[in-house]
Amino acid sequence: MPSPHPSRRAVLAGAAASAFAGRAIAAPASPFGPLKAPSWSADSLQAAASAKGVTYGCEVPFHRFGKDAAYRQAVARECGILVCGTEMKMEAVLPAPGRTAFAEGDEIQRFARANGQRMRGHTLVWHEALPEWVRPLLARSNAFQAEDFLRRWIGTVAGHYRGTIEAWDVVNEILAGQDQVRRPDxxxxxxxxxxxxxxxxxxAFRILHEADPRAAGTWNEDAVEQGVPWMEERRTRVLKRIEGMRARGVPIRRFGLQSHLTSTLPIDQGQLRRFLAELGKLGIGIELTEFDIDDRAFPGDVAARDRAVADFARRYLDVVLDEPALLNVLTWDIYDPDTWLNDHPFRKRPDGLPQRPLPLDAQYRRKPLWHAMRKAFADAPDHSAARARLRRG
Known part of the structure; x- marks a missing residue:
């Protein structure tokens, strides 16, 4: 005779299921409208990038997007691909058990389709951006219950946007940081x-592939770009893990270099070039997913600082754009006043001046960084055919 009281396992499984009531993993995509003609201008970053088979775009913060027509015009003019900063993360989509919130992400998706732009999805599995109720749920769950929750979460969000996302950041920042305890793996x-x-x-990669086979699964990682020994160690770990994933048949198709570059660290073009080439040999597409330049090491004078930022960007982009596996370059926003760098305690400039890490200034004018990026795209070799094959998967 069954017990009249539910077991702990049943209670936890029920709690996980309640967050996704009425949603199936293979839910049909919402109607975001047709993909219309491209909106970007002939002199835009996207126009220069697309001539070489690369797509340029940016992260779009809803707090700016939703209230600033000039911002939307700039994004429509310059970009061929967009990504939400927060609006597709779990903390936004699952604010409470049994409740989903897609309105802001849907609005950005509709904007992208109306302007002929593709979308990236960010991010499915991260140790941050978890709703308050999820951490204790995972802590109480056994492996069976946690997997059920993960399947329902990815199925919900990837199912909602099924067929409209070019690539999802399936896992984000999964390697231990420089100052953290290191596991053998x-x-x-x-x-x-x-x-x-x-x-x-x-x-997580297998679940995404089940939920939306057309979306390329991406591992998005930070601190793998610059010329210091601890980043070289991380690059070695990346290659080893991807080799293992490919051998196990995991459907990983891309690797994302966040590319939050800091002017206080060097760029070793040789190390970077070798790393990108090794990724390419593994059949992995490469994306710069969150590109910006922390300008702390540069002078306070705006003209001098802008020139230094532009030169630094060229040292990086000239190497990256040489690699045939490079598919997308996205800046983390496009508009200086919104940069996260001004709010991060370890990223603020010592002189207190606001950072200038992005292509457009506070008046939406194109800065030296914009011109350096456009020239880097224009000067890059044309790997359009190789890039088209990688995009097809």
């Missing part, structure tokens, strides 16, 4: 690792 200690073990990475 290099993985960061997170609620996902605690609940599911190291196989959660492979599992």
């Amino acid at each position: 290099g993985l960061r200690e997170t609620p996902w690792l605690a609940a599911l073990g190291p196989d959660y990475v492979d599992l």
